[in-house]
Amino acid sequence: MQRVLVTGATGFIGKHTLPLLVDKGFEVHAISSKPVQSDNNYIWHQADLLKINELEDLLAQVSPSHLLHFAWYSEPKKYWTSPKNLQWLQSGLNLLEGFKKNGGKRAVFAGTCAEYEWKFAKYIENITPLNPSTLYGTCKHSLQTILDAYCRETRLSSAWGRIFFLYGPGEHPDRLVSFVIRSLLQNKITPCSKGEQLRDFLYVEDIASAFVSILESNVVGPVNIGSGKTLAVKDLVRIICEKVGKHDLIKFGNLATPPDDPKDMVADITKLTKEVGWAPKYDLDTGIKKTILWWNNRLS
DSSP states (O other): OOEEEEESTTSTTHHHHHHHHHHTTOEEEEEESSOOOOOSSEEEEEOOTTSHHHHHHHHHHHOOSEEEEOOOOOOTTTTTTOTHHHHHHHHHHHHHHHHHHTTOOEEEEEEEGGGBOSSOSEEOTTTSOBOOOSHHHHHHHHHHHHHHHHHHHHTOEEEEEEEOEEEOTTOOTTSHHHHHHHHHHTTOOEEEOOOOOEEOEEEHHHHHHHHHHHHHSOOOEEEEESOSOOEEHHHHHHHHHHHHTOGGGEEETSSOOOTTOOSBOEEOOHIIIIIIOOOOSOOHHHHHHHHHHHHHHHHO
């Protein structure tokens, strides 16, 4: 049986990969920084990935054949510039080396569209320039560059899932979709920007399934993970309003659009769909409904 180690396994994306991996026949080892009770489906390990001795001990104990690495500092508004990105970059390097040392065969790391130079409309792997403007994007891109070079030298198989814009149940309450849904359900005035930016949104369970598909494939290098479709932010907000039924609470233009915010961003997902063979399970309508239901249950 193939043995996979999942970091960030209690996180927004990571937790959704666990049942998918079990269904694929993996022995799933999941990491959490806090105690989690093991069950018959997953084997939980408590470890602080920023402490190299704990990381080394864990890798020696598990000896995983496969790796899905999601763990990173992700507090909204702070993660873009936080020095903690440097710690997670170093942790990623330690993880990579230890994984290979203990017999690892195939690794997939989570990247970000923030690695790209944000002045284009469509973003294509190995074609669109990579010129991150934030510390977060720079550290992610640095890890991807080293991952590629290291794997060429050691013949370790690896891929890099470059995530665009995601949403879904369990997302941080201050992120766009969660913020709008929460505010409307609580009958609060909801300030937004003009919302003219075009973005590529994908439901979190589809993001998770894309990572599992990449892990199972032989595809190497960066792979964009998105819907491949553009949607104006204001149209996304209006869809939420239609389903919650409180249009009067939305105030477009009450928040300024950041001057460095790109106008258009959509992923070219040809590599994901054609080479990996992945297809989404959820459309936008279903994803938004499921997210509203989750928040409604949480707030009621």
